[in-house]
Amino acid sequence: MQTGYLVDFEVQEDGKGFLPRMRSLRHYGFPWLFDRGRLLLWHQWIAGFEKHLRDTETLEPFYFELLLSAAKRWDRQNPKRIAIEHYVALLRHEGRLYPLQACYICDKPLQKKASLMTAFKPAHPECIYAPAYALEKLRFLFDEGKSLLLEDDELSHLFETMRKGL
Ligand SMILES: [Zn+2]
Incomplete structure (x- = not known):
């Protein structure tokens, strides 16, 4: 259960460079993976990434670093705060x-x-x-x-x- 989501993400993403790094993300064992509320928010947030990155052939390390940075802080603050700050970083990175x-x-x-x-x-x-x-x-x-x-x-x-x- 605690890794289910990240596995789903791997299955749906076939960007070659991104997959091995997403696999490694599973091994961090974030404590919030056992917190239903935080896990639900993570799923909701990541669902947007799946749609956003679906048609991308090669994913830059930026996206993995962004997710990892958010995951490391996810249990330390209101996760919505973390998600929004990281989203603004994504928009800036993409020039949007x-x-x-x-x-x-x-x-x-x-x-x-x-x-x-x-x-x-x-x-x-x-x-x-x-x-x-x-x-x-x-x-x-x-x-x-x-x-x-x-x-x-x-x-x-x-x-x-x-x-x-x-
Ligand atoms: Zn107006």
């Missing part, structure tokens, strides 16, 4: 981190509060009818890679936004 300047929908400047769409594209809360976050909190997340200004309920909203598509 959208600047926090204009609304993705109407192209007008953002105000003091902004919402985030799929792939964390910013928008006016009234343009997408979504939860609003203080822009300064999002800036700290996007610029510093740190989620510490965000509250747990905000992290939960962001986690759901992330799950809609990496």
